Amino acid sequence: MLIVCQIVIVLLFVLFESELGYLYPKLKVMAISLWEQSTYYAPKDVVIIGCGFVGLWTAYELMHKNPKLNITILERGVIPSGASTRNAGFSCFGSVSELMYDVQLMGEANMLETVKMRYDGLQRIQKVFNKAEIEYDQFGGYELFEEGGPYDIRKLDEDIAYLNKVLAPVLKTPKKNGKYLPIYTNETKQIKKLGFQKINALAFSPFEGQLNSAKLVLALQKAVQAKGVQILFNTEVKKFKSHAKGVSIKTNLEANLEAKQLLICTNGFAKQLLPTLDVVPARGQVFVTAPIPNLKFKGTFHFDEGFYYFRNVGNKLLLGGARNKDFKNEKTTSLETSKLIQKTLEEFMMKRILPKGSKKPKIELRWSGTMGMGKIKKPIIEQLQPNVYCAVRMSGMGVAIAPMVAQKTVQLMKH
Numbered sequence: 001m002l003i004v005c006q007i008v009i010v011l012l013f014v015l016f017e018s019e020l021g022y023l024y025p026k027l028k029v030m031a032i033s034l035w036e037q038s039t040y041y042a043p044k045d046v047v048i049i050g051c052g053f054v055g056l057w058t059a060y061e062l063m064h065k066n067p068k069l070n071i072t073i074l075e076r077g078v079i080p081s082g083a084s085t086r087n088a089g090f091s092c093f094g095s096v097s098e099l100m101y102d103v104q105l106m107g108e109a110n111m112l113e114t115v116k117m118r119y120d121g122l123q124r125i126q127k128v129f130n131k132a133e134i135e136y137d138q139f140g141g142y143e144l145f146e147e148g149g150p151y152d153i154r155k156l157d158e159d160i161a162y163l164n165k166v167l168a169p170v171l172k173t174p175k176k177n178g179k180y181l182p183i184y185t186n187e188t189k190q191i192k193k194l195g196f197q198k199i200n201a202l203a204f205s206p207f208e209g210q211l212n213s214a215k216l217v218l219a220l221q222k223a224v225q226a227k228g229v230q231i232l233f234n235t236e237v238k239k240f241k242s243h244a245k246g247v248s249i250k251t252n253l254e255a256n257l258e259a260k261q262l263l264i265c266t267n268g269f270a271k272q273l274l275p276t277l278d279v280v281p282a283r284g285q286v287f288v289t290a291p292i293p294n295l296k297f298k299g300t301f302h303f304d305e306g307f308y309y310f311r312n313v314g315n316k317l318l319l320g321g322a323r324n325k326d327f328k329n330e331k332t333t334s335l336e337t338s339k340l341i342q343k344t345l346e347e348f349m350m351k352r353i354l355p356k357g358s359k360k361p362k363i364e365l366r367w368s369g370t371m372g373m374g375k376i377k378k379p380i381i382e383q384l385q386p387n388v389y390c391a392v393r394m395s396g397m398g399v400a401i402a403p404m405v406a407q408k409t410v411q412l413m414k415h
């Protein structure tokens with residue numbers, strides 16, 4: 001009797017499995033239907049890999065040039081999963097010590113070109129989007145200096161005067177009585193009011209601001225989708241092959257795509273598809289505190305040549321950086337946070353930012369994002385093969401430069 005029951009169970013199981021397999025093929029071998037093939041996965045004019053600021057702004061500018069283009073963005077995350085929704089939400093174009101360092105590193109002309117891209121990019125964001133929609137606030141940006149630090153504060157006034165002189169005509173900042181308003185001023189006298197510890201000098205720029213970067217990504221998504229751009233999430237490009245008529249694109253799904261042109265906007269992850277490019281991932285770690293009663297400042301702040309950055313989010317403190325504490329281990333695409341960096345940031349908060357004797361605030365959230373760096377601090381905007389282009393290596397400036405990177409990329413592509 002037992003044997004008969006066992007045979008019946010096995011027979012029922014086989015029947016059930018085959019029925020189920022027929023009706024619901026397993027997802028990983030899901031074949032594409034005729035209808036899907038002729039719509040979602042039909043050949044495109046342009047496929048963009050990466051739904052961060054660069055991919056989205058380039059789709060936006062391409063559609064602006066030619067509204068008839070058929071564009072699809074492929075994004076491997078369930079939501080955009082690079083730096084664009086995971087940064088600190090600074091709308092900044094460079095601090096005094098950072099720009100003076102850039103002059104040494106790449107010469108005055110390159111520094112001016114990069115700052116102009118950043119400044120113009122920030123203007124473009126404010127022109128295209130409503131400030132309230134992206135929570136844009138222009139509280140200004142500050143740089144903090146300590147005596148004996150990497151920057152010689154005795155040079156501060158001289159460097160401010162130099163930068164104001166060379167930058168104002170290039171950026172075309174607003175004028176008063178026929179003269180450009182200064183881009184930077186020495187505001188050392190404000191240190192006490194702001195409550196910082198062991199800080200000896202302070203530079204200020206009224207032209208810097210802050211925003212909610214995920215709201216900007218969402219606004220861009222909405223804007224490109226309204227123009228007819230398709231975004232496919234959970235779709236990772238594994239490889240591509242350029243041929244006479246365009247490019248064949250292989251994904252993690254059964255769905256592969258054909259496009260006349262392919263644009264790779266994967267920034268810190270660029271090496272996965274383009275192993276020979278000079279792009280190194282660099283993790284940026286951040287935390288945000290619970291509300292701090294009587295937080296003494298509003299604005300964006302930089303310290304140690306930009307390796308530390310903080311801002312207010314309402315009356316919370318958002319603090320990030322300290323990558324220079326552990327360069328080797330921070331060259332990673334891992335989205336975890338590390339004890340060493342988080343502890344360093346907490347110490348920085350207590351010993352520099354908050355007034356002496358402050359109670360340690362609760363940390364509400366900790367996260368990280370992946371930036372794309374290289375030997376020089378300039379994006380790579382290139383045609384790599386027939387019909388294949390890339391716009392990567394935003395060097396930690398992508399919030400600001402993405403709109404201008406997009407315009408340059410569009411000039412290279414056919415539309």
Ligand SMILES: Cc1cc2nc3c(=O)[nH]c(=O)nc-3n(C[C@H](O)[C@H](O)[C@H](O)COP(=O)(O)OP(=O)(O)OC[C@H]3O[C@@H](n4cnc5c(N)ncnc54)[C@H](O)[C@@H]3O)c2cc1C
Pocket residue numbers: 049050051052053054055074075076077079080081082083084085086087088089090091092235236237238265266267268269272273283284285286320368369370371372391392393394395396397398399400401402
């Ligand atoms: C902590 C932190 C602070 C920052 N601070 C500033 C700042 O103050 N000012 C500033 O201007 N910038 C700042 N940045 C940098 C800025 O956020 C980035 O430069 C910008 O977001 C890069 O945009 P992107 O579109 O090039 O790349 P990403 O936003 O990284 O987008 C790339 C996308 O490609 C996708 N992808 C990768 N590989 C594949 C694949 N094979 N198939 C499909 N999809 C793929 C990823 O999932 C990702 O969504 C900061 C970044 C971080 C992390």
